[in-house]
Amino acid sequence: MDKRSWIWVWEANIPPKLKVFVWKILTRILPTTEALIEKDVEVLPRCPVCWASKETMEHLFFDCPVARALWSQAGFDSLGEGLARHTFPLFLKKLLAILHQPSQFMAVIATLWRIWRSRNWVVFEGKQFSIPALLRQYNQQVGEWLGLPREPQSPSSHLPDRPTVVVSGLGGPVCRWDGVVRRGSHSAGGMVLLNDVGTPLWAVGVQFPNLDDPMVVELLTLRKAVRWCLAHGFLVMRFEGDAKVVIDKICRADVRDSRVGTILEEMIQIFRENPGFTVRFVGRGDNRVAYKVARQTLSLFPTTCRYFDFQTWLASRM
The missing domain is CATH 3.30.420.10 (Ribonuclease H-like superfamily/Ribonuclease H)
Structure with missing residues (x-):
């Protein structure tokens, strides 16, 4: 991945765990069942969500019915058209390279995170979920990220070393x-x-x-x-x-x-x-x-x- 895209990921206004999540995808170390089997971990060689086939990263984020439905309802059906899809990390690298708006970047990451979270709910908590519920959580997450902009700091805008907030005594509303x-x-x-x-x-x-x-x-x-x-x-x-x-x-x-x-x-x-x-x-x-x-x-x-x-x-x- 080019340096500019890495900088965009690490400086994005998203929680650190989401940055690590993207890094795990791009370096192919996300613990899907395929990755666990390669490390000799005994797990069922099936997608825990749909049980249709082995859970590769490509299946999880491309072909699983939950992924397809969430991409569709989030309005990203045509996003990344023309990019090769034989390996998801390579696809994601190329996709992030062509996204020029922070809102698009955050929306894509939020979609990936919702897919991964729904998969983990099934695996670790035995929970069921619905696409409308996932979509509501997706909208809320993107809204929170976009509602907390991090402005680039100039040398004069660094926070001072001393407290700047007065701890008030009594009086006043x-x-x-x-x-x-x-x-x-x-x-x-x-x-x-x-x-x-x-x-x-x-x-x-x-x-x-x-x-x-x-x-x-x-x-x-x-x-x-x-x-x-x-x-x-x-x-x-x-x-x-x-x-x-x-x-x-x-x-x-x-x-x-x-x-x-x-x-x-x-x-x-x-x-x-x-x-x-x-x-x-x-x-x-x-x-x-x-x-x-x-x-x-x-x-x-x-x-x-x-x-x-x-x-x-x-x-x-x-």
């Missing part, structure tokens, strides 16, 4: 947030705007399907809260939550976590550009209202919580 996770399933976040005496003035919940990483959920919830305040013209706001690790990372401008580095960069930049915004840690007891909203939001899954009357619901429990 307060927005509290919290996230809850249902392991192996879904998650949700709750955001509450409080007045000076602690009465909720506004509350909303947000759902995160197929996401069960607590740190990611806390950060995405905080980002939703900050964006809402910016959109509604708030110039001063104290954001309070019980996610101490997340708050410490923001205060120290620590973006070294590969899972959430891009989101952390965005949050640090927002707090830097809005000096009236501060962040502060509070205990779970003080954050119970946001926690209640998050729990109620999770209980509403998979229905949307957009039209749920959180104000009336909170008033009945305060």
